[in-house]
Every structure is written in structure tokens, then in C-alpha cells.
Amino acid sequence: MFAAASLSDVLTELSARFTARTGRQTRTVFAGSGDVARQVLSGAPADLIVLADSEWMDRLAAANVLRPGSRVDLATNSxxxxxxxxxxxxxxxxxxxxxxxxxxxxxxxxxxxxxxxxxxxxxxxxxxxxxxxxxxxxxxxxxxxxxxxxxxxxxxxxxxxxxxxxxxxxxxxQPRIVYPAALTTRAAEGAAGLMQFLAGAEARETFARHGFGAVS
The missing domain is CATH 3.40.190.10 (Periplasmic binding protein-like II)
Structure with missing residues (x-):
């Protein structure tokens, strides 16, 4: 998973919980959303991407590196x-x-x-x-x-x-700040399960506890 730096704490917690329940190991690379997107565009081996910016995710979609229909907004911020x-x-x-x-x-x-x-x-x-x-x-x-x-x-x-x-x-x-997530076209089979977990009710509660807002 490649993700925005502002998600470091919440995604580290959620990834550990996912691994404990499923036995599937996760590895996350954190950086600024622009740096994450550029790494993916350059061929970085990302299965799942979570950014702090819809515009950068739009660029990835335009470059055909995202799995069609997999994009979802996970949280908001201020x-x-x-x-x-x-x-x-x-x-x-x-x-x-x-x-x-x-x-x-x-x-x-x-x-x-x-x-x-x-x-x-x-x-x-x-x-x-x-x-x-x-x-x-x-x-x-x-x-x-x-x-x-x-x-x-x-x-x-x-x-x-x-x-x-x-x-x-x-x-x-306040600008509209949304965290979109999507699978890449090269995503491994287990990535969809992690994506589903991050978009679920339990994860929403965890995002809220870390100071994020809900997606309306």
C-alpha cells in the first residue's frame, strides 16, 4: 500500500488489525500524495493507493494505472x-x-x-x-x-x-479535503480484502478516533 503521510498513524493501526485477523501481511510506503502518485506512475509496485487529494488520484486514473470501479473515498479532513x-x-x-x-x-x-x-x-x-x-x-x-x-x-x-x-x-x-483509495491494475489478489476492510464500518470508527471526518 502506498499512502499519504497524514495517514501514517491510522493506516498503521488498521493494517496491523487486518494482519492479525487475516494472517495477510501488509507493507505500507508513506509520503506526500504527489510523491506517492509519481512513484506509482514510475512503476512502483503498489497494490493499493490512498491519497489526500482527488486531483492526484484523477491523474492516476487518466494514466490507466487504477483498477476500474475500485475507487472509493475513505475519509475527510480539515x-x-x-x-x-x-x-x-x-x-x-x-x-x-x-x-x-x-x-x-x-x-x-x-x-x-x-x-x-x-x-x-x-x-x-x-x-x-x-x-x-x-x-x-x-x-x-x-x-x-x-x-x-x-x-x-x-x-x-x-x-x-x-x-x-x-x-x-x-x-x-476550508478546502474540501477527501482521501480517495483505489486498487491498481497490478494489484495482488489479497489487496481487495484490505481495501474492503479500510472502507468498512470498523475502519470508519478508527478514522474518526484519529481525527478524520466521515464522507458524506
Missing amino acids: LVVIAPADQPQTAFVWRGRIAIGDPASVPAGRYARQMMQALGVRDRDDMTLVTAADVRAVRGFVARGEVDLGVVYRSDALGYDAVRVVATPPAEV
Whole structure:
């Protein structure tokens, strides 16, 4: 399985549960969705793909690397702004060094840029954007105090003590964030069972516990 970095915790838990019940081993490669898609397009041996971005999945479909009819949306997410947990709590302002995912390959970065543009806070003299390889790297920058703020998914901030949420952008500026999954045309026989498990009711409850939203 090749999957978006923001899914690391929840898919690791679900994969272990799947293996315990079926005896089928799974191996997952995590990276930014753009990097995942490019690896698959270059021939990486993926059976199942889960991304944080419908556009990248559309590109894979257009390249005929997905099994027809296998695509399904597993979960949703939203953006939050985080700061180091040990930073003094003051009134929130967009200022200083702000980390986002690289918009060219990280959907969270593209979503962050769209959200900031909608709020009118891009390209200000008192702000410097720092880009990262994936959303977990953004969280790491913030946790280590290397930046003042970071924009990550809600699921990345939940239960992570080294950062704290300082702002939740209003719904009207939140991009639609969906996690599509699909089998590849080269998928091994057992991959369909894992796909079915990830799309089931038990997995939805696990996604919710990790801070993801349900697909309407």
C-alpha cells in the first residue's frame, strides 16, 4: 500500500488489525500524495493507493494505472494552525515563519495556500513561508520550534503533545479535503480484502478516533 503521510498513524493501526485477523501481511510506503502518485506512475509496485487529494488520484486514473470501479473515498479532513506547545499563549496572529507542505507535491500545502489566500494573509511582509516534504514534516518543524506556526490537518494535531492548535479556520475558507483509495491494475489478489476492510464500518470508527471526518 502506498499512502499519504497524514495517514501514517491510522493506516498503521488498521493494517496491523487486518494482519492479525487475516494472517495477510501488509507493507505500507508513506509520503506526500504527489510523491506517492509519481512513484506509482514510475512503476512502483503498489497494490493499493490512498491519497489526500482527488486531483492526484484523477491523474492516476487518466494514466490507466487504477483498477476500474475500485475507487472509493475513505475519509475527510480539515486544516488547523499549530504552534509549539511550549510557546507562550497569546492572541493568535499570522506572523513570523510559517510552515506548510510544498504545494507542488503535498496536498496539505496546496490546501493551506488556498485557505490563506481566502483569508487574505498571503504575501505579507511580516510572514515567511517555509515549505516541507510532507505534512508530518511541517508538524516536526513546529514541534522543534524551528518555525512560529504551521498549517496541518486536524488529524495531525490531535493527541500530539509537542504542538497545540492556535486557530481553526472557518468552514467557508476550508478546502474540501477527501482521501480517495483505489486498487491498481497490478494489484495482488489479497489487496481487495484490505481495501474492503479500510472502507468498512470498523475502519470508519478508527478514522474518526484519529481525527478524520466521515464522507458524506
